[in-house]
Amino acid sequence: MTTSSICLKKAHRPSVNIVGAGKVASTLAITWHQSKLINMQAVWNRSFSAAEYLKNHIPHIQVHKQLETLPPADIIVIGVSDQFIEKISRKIHQIDWLKADTLILHFSGALNSNILIPKNHKKFLVGSLHPVFAFASIETAINTLPGHLCAIEGDAKALSLLHKLAQAANLTCFNIDSAQKKRYHAALSISANFLVTLNAFARNILISLSLPQELAETLVNQLMQQNLNQLQIMSPEEALTGPIKRGDSNTIARHWKALEQSEQTLYKVLAEQTLHLTTLSAEKQQQILQIINSQEN
Structure with missing residues (x-):
């Protein structure tokens, strides 16, 4: 066990809810669970079968049929396709247990974290984590993702938590300017x-x-x-x-x-x-x- 892993284990294990069990979200959820550094707490997905797939790999994870019933968590991960991120984010912002230090993040490479801030809503921590990797299948990605690069951006207060998530997945992360995300x-x-x-x-x-x-x-x-x-x-x-x-x-x-x-x-x-x-x-x-x-x- 590395020194960094020991330090993370001694620290608070961030709790994570998954909203949208796509290939990227499912791969990282399973990888985070295997690291024992992140508490994979609950998942919601429009297709119940995709959520059940995660349940098979993470036995303790709660499968929810309604977004509103997700339990309080440190991090909410949006794993849907790019065109649905903003819509899902608006729904998430209506959850009553959100706090100022709750981190909401997505995996899009083309979109920055500003899309997670609906107008006229209280601003929570937002960020994005983009693994530079081709996710052909979840099973293959679980075994081959470690060691790849990962771009992160978002609120300054969110960066340390984004680094922790990347580290738990054995990704080598680098910061990207939010304004340059599309060009990147x-x-x-x-x-x-x-x-x-x-x-x-x-x-x-x-x-x-x-x-x-x-x-x-x-x-x-x-x-x-x-x-x-x-x-x-x-x-x-x-x-x-x-x-x-x-x-x-x-x-x-x-x-x-x-x-x-x-x-x-x-x-x-x-x-x-x-x-x-x-x-x-x-x-x-x-x-x-x-x-x-x-x-x-």
């Missing part, structure tokens, strides 16, 4: 979601050449993984290879002519961004820009 999440979406889109884009070009799908997948995945590995130890400028890095306008012109018009659209955007990573002369860059702005195919 956009960057993460680009790195995660668009990587998959780019993978599919390259695969589809190879498959159009009548290459077996399995071979196309291997070719693209291996190259992507190699570059991701390089980015662990190099800057993007150092890791970049290929014709744009070299200023090889002849190869780029051949690429351009080989692509369908619909494929050229994405190639053009990516090539323009890639030029920013090079040290090519203005003349070389202009040659490449002329090629990818050509209407000829």
Whole structure:
């Protein structure tokens, strides 16, 4: 047992109510329970079966059919989809046992904690805790989540409790400016979601050449993984290879002519961004820009 775990166990074990047993909330609830550092007290979910799933993993947790019957807790965790967070928050603010130091938090990466403050309501502590992790399934996430990064933001008085929650889940947390939450999440979406889109884009070009799908997948995945590995130890400028890095306008012109018009659209955007990573002369860059702005195919 680590020294930090001993310190937490000696301190007050925060009590938590879960409102909305989605994948993220359920994963963290089970992880917090297993840590023995957090008292997972009660859960409400629109679907009773999802709440019962938590009951199977946390036998003592109370399952409630009404929000109003949830017992007093130090923390209320909202685990619903982003579009329902504000609505659920308004309902939570009507609970009569809430105190000024009750923490209400959500897991959204795109929304900051201000959405948890309904107009004309007394302000309780609010915050958000966003694990930088793809929650494909609860069972998988329970075993693979520890060690990942986690963004936190909210009231200054809430940060220590948010840190405690992250620590109990073995997450490495960092603070994010509430005002920059949307831009932060956009960057993460680009790195995660668009990587998959780019993978599919390259695969589809190879498959159009009548290459077996399995071979196309291997070719693209291996190259992507190699570059991701390089980015662990190099800057993007150092890791970049290929014709744009070299200023090889002849190869780029051949690429351009080989692509369908619909494929050229994405190639053009990516090539323009890639030029920013090079040290090519203005003349070389202009040659490449002329090629990818050509209407000829």
